[in-house]
Amino acid sequence: MDITFKDVSYTYQPGTPFQGLGLEHVSLTIESGSYTAIIGHTGSGKSTLLQHLNALLKPTAGVVQIGDREITPETNNKNLKAIRQKVGMVFQFPESQLFEATVQKDIAFGPQNFGVPEAEAMARAIHMVELVGLPADVLEKSPFDLSGGQMRRVAIAGVLAMQPEVLVLDEPTAGLDPVGRREMMALFTRLHEEQGMTIVMVTHQMDDVANYANHVIVLENGQLAKSGTPREIFADPAWLTAKHLGLPTTTQFAQALIQKGFVFDQVPLTEHELAAMLQAQLPSKVGERRE
Numbered sequence: 377m378d379i380t381f382k383d384v385s386y387t388y389q390p391g392t393p394f395q396g397l398g399l400e401h402v403s404l405t406i407e408s409g410s411y412t413a414i415i416g417h418t419g420s421g422k423s424t425l426l427q428h429l430n431a432l433l434k435p436t437a438g439v440v441q442i443g444d445r446e447i448t449p450e451t452n453n454k455n456l457k458a459i460r461q462k463v464g465m466v467f468q469f470p471e472s473q474l475f476e477a478t479v480q481k482d483i484a485f486g487p488q489n490f491g492v493p494e495a496e497a498m499a500r501a502i503h504m505v506e507l508v509g510l511p512a513d514v515l516e517k518s519p520f521d522l523s524g525g526q527m528r529r530v531a532i533a534g535v536l537a538m539q540p541e542v543l544v545l546d547e548p549t550a551g552l553d554p555v556g557r558r559e560m561m562a563l564f565t566r567l568h569e570e571q572g573m574t575i576v577m578v579t580h581q582m583d584d585v586a587n588y589a590n591h592v593i594v595l596e597n598g599q600l601a602k603s604g605t606p607r608e609i610f611a612d613p614a615w616l617t618a619k620h621l622g623l624p625t626t627t628q629f630a631q632a633l634i635q636k637g638f639v640f641d642q643v644p645l646t647e648h649e650l651a652a653m654l655q656a657q658l659p660s661k662v663g664e665r666r667e
């Protein structure tokens with residue numbers, strides 16, 4: 377299911393002293409099956425854009441097309457359930473929204489709320505706990521007895537239990553330790569590669585953009601500043617720096633190497649790419665070491 381923005385603008389609290397511009401004339405497509413990263417400085421409109429992906433916000437001008445459904449400023453707030461099911465939204469620190477007595481009930485709550493019979497919803501919860509990499513014995517535990525990282529997995533399992541086609545994540549690794557972050561990112565890669573799920577992720581982690589995404593949307597002051605593949609986006613480090621956006625660690629390291637006289641045909645984005653490019657430039661030395 378593609379999601380397309382056609383000249384979308386969104387104004388917060390129009391006509392009041394608190395009026396604020398969230399998005400301005402944004403046109404873009406998030407293709408079915410993509411892994412899209414949304415990046416941009418604070419206040420650039422990332423959260424506003426995310427909330428349009430499942431019609432939590434409706435554009436104040438323009439059209440958001442979600443699959444075959446068009447959302448316009450005139451769209452009635454009723455009958456949006458199908459969209460909410462197809463586009464699962466994981467907000468920042470989603471564990472704060474856990475509330476049921478057991479993990480299983482918490483995960484089953486969403487589907488039940490959407491009309492799935494209790495027995496099926498509870499069965500889905502068992503499957504989802506496994507999918508997000510938690511042991512089965514958490515099912516009967518209170519979510520509040522789990523670690524922070526486990527609670528976040530439970531919250532994500534609750535969204536996955538709705539069987540969405542698109543998973544939208546707002547800084548999903550914020551506050552996790554390095555191991556927790558890696559495991560969480562591996563989970564999204566599994567969902568993307570094994571289940572063909574479309575992933576849309578707001579992140580400040582440029583390493584994650586380089587390592588996982590295949591499409592990047594850069595926002596600035598509510599406008600689309602650039603979109604393309606990670607290679608296209610990171611090909612111009614000066615532009616990113618001017619926008620107060622970072623570079624992947626590897627790309628940054630490559631910049632230092634370029635200053636020392638190394639030449640790269642294209643910007644290395646990952647450790648493996650950089651290693652391969654360096655090996656190609658230092659064949660004799662690498663060979664000597666091996667012998």
Ligand SMILES: Nc1ncnc2c1ncn2[C@@H]1O[C@H](COP(=O)(O)OP(=O)(O)OP(=O)(O)O)[C@@H](O)[C@H]1O
Pocket residue numbers: 388389394395396397398416417418419420421422423424425
């Ligand atoms: N409720 C609101 N009322 C008025 N203006 C708002 C409101 N919420 C957001 N805005 C404005 O809309 C613009 C975009 O905000 P948004 O939260 O989408 O940015 P963001 O990129 O997600 O920021 P962050 O990285 O800090 O989460 C900002 O200028 C912000 O001040």
